[in-house]
Amino acid sequence: MEMNDMVMVSIDDHVVEPLDMFEKHFPKSMMSEAPKLTAHPMNPDLQAWVFQGLPIGNMGLNAVASWPKEEWGMDATDHSEIRPGVYDMDLRVRDMDANGVLASMMFGSFTGFAGTHLANLPDKKLALAAFQAHNDWVVGENPSNHPGRFIPMGMIPFYSMDESVKEIHRLAAMGCRSISLPETPYGVGYPDFRSGHWDPVFKALSDTNMVASLHIGGGFGLIQRPTPMDISDMSSFFVDDLIILAALVSTVTATDIMLSGLLKRFPDTKIAMSEGGLGWVPPWLDRMDRHMTNHAWTHLDTLPAGMTPTEVWRKNFLACYITEPSALNNRKRIGIENIAWECDFPHSDSTWPRSPEILWEELQDTECSDKEIDLITHENVARFFSWDPFKHIPKEEATVGALRARATDVDVSETSKAEYRRRYQLANA
Amino acid sequence: MEMNDMVMVSIDDHVVEPLDMFEKHFPKSMMSEAPKLTAHPMNPDLQAWVFQGLPIGNMGLNAVASWPKEEWGMDATDHSEIRPGVYDMDLRVRDMDANGVLASMMFGSFTGFAGTHLANLPDKKLALAAFQAHNDWVVGENPSNHPGRFIPMGMIPFYSMDESVKEIHRLAAMGCRSISLPETPYGVGYPDFRSGHWDPVFKALSDTNMVASLHIGGGFGLIQRPTPMDISDMSSFFVDDLIILAALVSTVTATDIMLSGLLKRFPDTKIAMSEGGLGWVPPWLDRMDRHMTNHAWTHLDTLPAGMTPTEVWRKNFLACYITEPSALNNRKRIGIENIAWECDFPHSDSTWPRSPEILWEELQDTECSDKEIDLITHENVARFFSWDPFKHIPKEEATVGALRARATDVDVSETSKAEYRRRYQLANA
Numbered sequence: 139m140e141m142n143d144m145v146m147v148s149i150d151d152h153v154v155e156p157l158d159m160f161e162k163h164f165p166k167s168m169m170s171e172a173p174k175l176t177a178h179p180m181n182p183d184l185q186a187w188v189f190q191g192l193p194i195g196n197m198g199l200n201a202v203a204s205w206p207k208e209e210w211g212m213d214a215t216d217h218s219e220i221r222p223g224v225y226d227m228d229l230r231v232r233d234m235d236a237n238g239v240l241a242s243m244m245f246g247s248f249t250g251f252a253g254t255h256l257a258n259l260p261d262k263k264l265a266l267a268a269f270q271a272h273n274d275w276v277v278g279e280n281p282s283n284h285p286g287r288f289i290p291m292g293m294i295p296f297y298s299m300d301e302s303v304k305e306i307h308r309l310a311a312m313g314c315r316s317i318s319l320p321e322t323p324y325g326v327g328y329p330d331f332r333s334g335h336w337d338p339v340f341k342a343l344s345d346t347n348m349v350a351s352l353h354i355g356g357g358f359g360l361i362q363r364p365t366p367m368d369i370s371d372m373s374s375f376f377v378d379d380l381i382i383l384a385a386l387v388s389t390v391t392a393t394d395i396m397l398s399g400l401l402k403r404f405p406d407t408k409i410a411m412s413e414g415g416l417g418w419v420p421p422w423l424d425r426m427d428r429h430m431t432n433h434a435w436t437h438l439d440t441l442p443a444g445m446t447p448t449e450v451w452r453k454n455f456l457a458c459y460i461t462e463p464s465a466l467n468n469r470k471r472i473g474i475e476n477i478a479w480e481c482d483f484p485h486s487d488s489t490w491p492r493s494p495e496i497l498w499e500e501l502q503d504t505e506c507s508d509k510e511i512d513l514i515t516h517e518n519v520a521r522f523f524s525w526d527p528f529k530h531i532p533k534e535e536a537t538v539g540a541l542r543a544r545a546t547d548v549d550v551s552e553t554s555k556a557e558y559r560r561r562y563q564l565a566n567a
Numbered sequence: 568m569e570m571n572d573m574v575m576v577s578i579d580d581h582v583v584e585p586l587d588m589f590e591k592h593f594p595k596s597m598m599s600e601a602p603k604l605t606a607h608p609m610n611p612d613l614q615a616w617v618f619q620g621l622p623i624g625n626m627g628l629n630a631v632a633s634w635p636k637e638e639w640g641m642d643a644t645d646h647s648e649i650r651p652g653v654y655d656m657d658l659r660v661r662d663m664d665a666n667g668v669l670a671s672m673m674f675g676s677f678t679g680f681a682g683t684h685l686a687n688l689p690d691k692k693l694a695l696a697a698f699q700a701h702n703d704w705v706v707g708e709n710p711s712n713h714p715g716r717f718i719p720m721g722m723i724p725f726y727s728m729d730e731s732v733k734e735i736h737r738l739a740a741m742g743c744r745s746i747s748l749p750e751t752p753y754g755v756g757y758p759d760f761r762s763g764h765w766d767p768v769f770k771a772l773s774d775t776n777m778v779a780s781l782h783i784g785g786g787f788g789l790i791q792r793p794t795p796m797d798i799s800d801m802s803s804f805f806v807d808d809l810i811i812l813a814a815l816v817s818t819v820t821a822t823d824i825m826l827s828g829l830l831k832r833f834p835d836t837k838i839a840m841s842e843g844g845l846g847w848v849p850p851w852l853d854r855m856d857r858h859m860t861n862h863a864w865t866h867l868d869t870l871p872a873g874m875t876p877t878e879v880w881r882k883n884f885l886a887c888y889i890t891e892p893s894a895l896n897n898r899k900r901i902g903i904e905n906i907a908w909e910c911d912f913p914h915s916d917s918t919w920p921r922s923p924e925i926l927w928e929e930l931q932d933t934e935c936s937d938k939e940i941d942l943i944t945h946e947n948v949a950r951f952f953s954w955d956p957f958k959h960i961p962k963e964e965a966t967v968g969a970l971r972a973r974a975t976d977v978d979v980s981e982t983s984k985a986e987y988r989r990r991y992q993l994a995n996a
Contacts, residue, residue: 210864330793360791361819364759378867382822382854386815390790393811417853420893421846425811428890433915435639438807461857464849464900471893486862 139508141498142539146239147516147527149289150353150412150458150480152251153244153276154198154225155187157217162279163271171264172271173248175217185216187248190264195248195255198224203233203484204553210486218562219555224484231284235545238494238538239481240516240527243289243351245318245412246272251353252318253293254326262297269295269305277314286530289523291316291351296328299338306339310346315523316410317343319350321391322357331398332440340404349456349523353412357387381487388414389422392455396426396447399440401454408522410456413482416465419457419472423448452476456522461489461496466504477514478522491550494538568937570927571968575668576945576956578718579782579841579887579909581680582673582705583627583654584616586646591708592700600693601700602677604646614645616677619693624677624684627653632662632913633982639915647991648984653913656709660716664974667923667967668910669945669956672718672780674747674841675701680782681747682722683755691726698724698734706743715959718952720745720780725757728767735768739775744952745839746772748779750820751786760827761869769833778885778952782841786816810916817843818851821884825855825876828869830883837951839885842911845894848886848901852877881905885951890918890925895933906943907951920979923967 157175164172173189175197186193202210203221217225223233234242245251249272256272259265277290292309294302294317306317319339320326329335343350361383363376388411401407426447430438441450452473458480459465469477479497482488489496501511516527527536534540586604593601602618604626615622631639632650646654652662663671674680678701685701688694706719721738723731723746735746748768749755758764772779790812792805817840830836855876859867870879881902887909888894898906908926911917918925930940945956956965963969 207864210862324793325791332793361815362754362789362791364753364761364823378826378858378862378865379822381858381862382826382851383818385850385854386790386818389812389815393808394793397807397811415850415854417850418847420896421814421844421891422811424846424891424893425814425844429807429810433639433807433810435636436807462850462853464853464897467849467897467900468893471896 139511141494142238142537142542144238144494144498144511144538145516145527145533145536146479146481146494146497146538147241147289147519148239148481148483149243149351149410149478149519149523151242151244151483152201152224152247152485153227153230154201154217154220154247154484155249155272156225156227156275159275160268160271163274165267168264168267173268189256189268190259190261192259194259195250197248200486201247201484202486203488203490204550206552206554209555216559218559221484221553221558222562227280227284231287232545232548233483233490233550234287235541236548236550237481237483237491238541240531240536240541241287241289242481242483243291243316244276245291245351245353246276246293249293251355252320253296254320254356256293257295257297258327262295265297266295266301269293273305273309273314277309277312281313286527289316289519289525290314291318293318294339296320296323296339299335303338303342306342306346306348310348314348315525316349316351318412319352320356321352321354321387322360322394325358325360326356331394331400336400337403340400340407343408344404344406347524349408349410351410351412352391352414354384354387354391354414357390358384360390361386384413385415385418389418392422392451396450397438397440401450402440402442405442405454407454408456409454410458410478410522412458413460413480413487414458416457416459416462416472416477417468419451419476420468423451423471456518460487461500463500463503466500466506469504469506469510474510474513475518475521478519479514568940570923571667571966571971573667573923573927573940573967574945574956574962574965575908575910575923575926575967576670576718576948577668577910577912578672578780578839578907578948578952580671580673580912581630581653581676581914582656582659583630583646583649583676583913584678584701585654585656585704588704589697589700592703594696597693597696602697618685618697619688619690621688623688624679626677629915630676630913631915632917632919633979635981635983638984645988647988650913650982650987651991656713660713661974661977662912662919662979663716664970665977665979666910666912666920667970669960669965669970670716670718671910671912672720672745673705674720674780674782675705675722678722680784681749682725683749683785685722686724686726687756691724694726695724695730698722702734702738702743706738706741710742715956718745718948718954719743720747722747723768725749725752725768728764732767732771735771735775735777739777743777744954745778745780747841748781749785750781750783750816751789751823754787754789755785760823760829765829766832769829769836772837773833773835776953778837778839780839780841781820781843783813783816783820783843786819787813789819790815813842814844814847818847821851821880825879826867826869830879831869831871834871834883836883837885838883839887839907839951841887842889842909842916843887845886845888845891845901845906846897848880848905849897852880852900885947889916890929892929892932895929895935898933898935898939903939903942904947904950907948908943
């Protein structure tokens with residue numbers, strides 16, 4: 139097996155919402171109240187999605203793909219400065235080809251990765267319409283337009299468990315394979331998983347055989363820093379702290395779930411730890427396993443009877459990583475069937491456009507077998523998400539080599555914001 | 568090499584302060600105001616150290632050694648229920664013999680691991696006297712009484728940097744090898760390491776070639792749980808959460824130090840991450856190293872010029888672990904000279920009295936060489952703490968086999984609180 143023989147599927151990328159998402163999918167009768175990309179009410183030099191009279195979330199959130207490093211930051215001011223493949227899905231597929239990536243599962247941007255920004259808005263009727271419009275695009279239109287290139291994942295109006303259950307069933311009928319949930323709901327103002335509040339959602343996910351994708355994000359604030367972090371105020375933002383410590387949120391999230399009783403109540407629950415990384419898993423499993431015997435006195439009883447934490451992890455979880463050179467040394471402890479690769483395009487931690495080279499080097503350095511490489515690059519995702527990577531595209535056309543061969547014209551070189559703006563203005567002149 | 572050939576040195580154990588510590592070492596002129604073990608003012612069924620009119624800290628803090636598991640909990644009510652080797656150092660040495668442990672470095676209990684409970688008291692003159700009395704016992708009396716069996720470590724009155732610097736120099740002159748510091752000072756109400764507040768302490772530690780031992784503890788509250796944890800209220804205490812997530816505090820602490828600039832200002836600083844564990848180190852170093860190049864745009868400039876985070880870690884840090892079966896698979900990434908074993912006697916996570924068996928099994932399962940075993944069991948500690956394990960006891964008398972051979976009469980069997988109380992009352996009748 140060579141690098142070009144890999145079949146790479148990424149279960150964590152990000153879409154900056156295209157301008158026509160709501161024009162096409164928001165209910166016609168309410169169109170005047172749909173989210174609109176416009177000048178930021180507090181700072182007219184910036185653009186923002188405005189909905190219900192409020193600027194919502196963050197338009198690009200670190201969509202730095204192909205910018206020079208000195209231009210990196212936590213946001214782009216404008217669609218015009220962003221690489222077009224970030225929001226234009228015809229171009230996105232070409233950017234995936236150039237990086238040898240067969241298929242992608244995408245999280246929203248201004249909505250919040252799990253729709254938290256939409257869920258928190260006061261008018262729930264409008265919020266629900268926005269959730270459904272977003273889902274009709276990300277689960278319906280986009281995967282249909284590009285068969286085999288996107289794994290459909292939706293988000294739910296989790297301010298209401300009733301509406302959430304309805305939306306899960308609606309999305310399942312559309313072929314959806316996953317729902318993005320806030321990884322630590324108490325970090326964004328909602329009850330935690332052990333409260334029982336979320337049980338209807340996990341029941342519906344089990345009933346429809348869908349994966350809960352828990353992307354790190356809402357839990358950042360749970361790790362207290364010397365000075366409190368305020369994500370809405372970039373000038374007070376401990377960006378180094380945040381990036382370095384982000385992986386801690388994975389341990390918190392997985393512990394929450396293990397201690398919540400969810401896996402006892404819904405033993406077929408499937409959790410993908412999006413952008414969670416790998417290296418935290420072995421020490422955490424060592425700790426969890428030892429805890430259950432060494433600290434038997436606490437009478438912890440939140441896991442299915444007779445199963446160790448490691449056995450529960452192996453059955454119910456999928457760890458997802460971008461690049462982590464030393465982690466695969468401990469792949470047997472993590473579980474070789476519990477590891478998935480991800481690209482994180484277009485965020486700053488992404489390895490695009492050199493993902494195959496970086497991934498291959500780490501797989502070789504840790505002496506992974508061909509079978510292990512297939513599991514990590516796509517087979518684990520196919521099994522866990524019940525999604526067939528070769529339904530629309532035969533394997534020989536799905537490899538890194540085959541995809542890149544048809545994308546030799548895609549320019550992946552470093553390009554400044556100013557140059558993107560120049561091109562955008564030319565194209566829209 | 569066999570299990571019995573190991574020389575085991577533990578740099579993290581705990582002493583429950585003996586009753587006569589302050590009688591012997593508190594200034595005679597102030598003796599009526601010394602800390603006293605007496606009935607807890609709010610709950611006369613419990614004992615507490617009372618000082619300045621207040622019950623201080625926690626007498627035993629989980630001193631469960633040799634109790635049946637169903638009796639485990641976060642505290643003993645009384646010296647009478649605790650294994651006597653926890654507070655009687657003649658018996659402690661015999662408990663160490665029975666566990667094959669040559670030498671021990673001990674943290675205080677009611678004082679707080681780093682003296683935080685003493686530091687927070689209103690009368691600073693009395694607090695200073697208590698710090699010095701504690702140090703005179705733990706750095707002076709106790710190691711002198713048992714040559715070669717205790718690595719002297721003190722604590723400092725860190726409410727005052729001036730007094731702290733004086734105490735560091737006083738302790739250095741007494742042969743002290745380490746100072747216990749709060750690992751996340753902002754977690755216990757003091758300025759963080761990046762503030763510059765602690766610079767005089769780190770300068771003094773560098774000047775005296777002493778190690779800063781940072782035991783996990785004060786930082787537990789920095790990991791926010793669904794319901795806030797209140798360590799003073801055991802009924803609201805998420806004990807499972809705390810135990811499972813404790814290792815996260817190590818990542819927070821090490822990140823704090825890396826981002827503080829301390830290691831740029833004092834490049835010879837030595838940090839022992841007491842009870843910090845091992846497994847978090849590889850992913851954290853992967854992350855730190857990648858951060859410095861991938862996120863060069865943040866212009867982070869807190870490390871000595873030209874050094875990567877991994878190089879700084881290797882030079883300045885020592886990781887300490889009790890038991891962690893999968894961690895040594897990644898020992899090359901951690902750095903084989905950056906790993907030390909610890910016993911954690913008499914706390915619930917300790918492997919006493921089977922430490923040699925458990926340690927040996929993990930060393931063998933991960934195929935450590937004899938040289939690696941010597942580094943992990945004692946050579947790394949000897950080098951890092953500038954402490955010669957064989958100054959008083961020749962190597963052939965320092966091994967697991969030799970120590971255990973002279974402790975065959977030590978009863979290490981499970982013993983209930985009631986039985987300890989019966990024996991205590993008999994002995995004190």
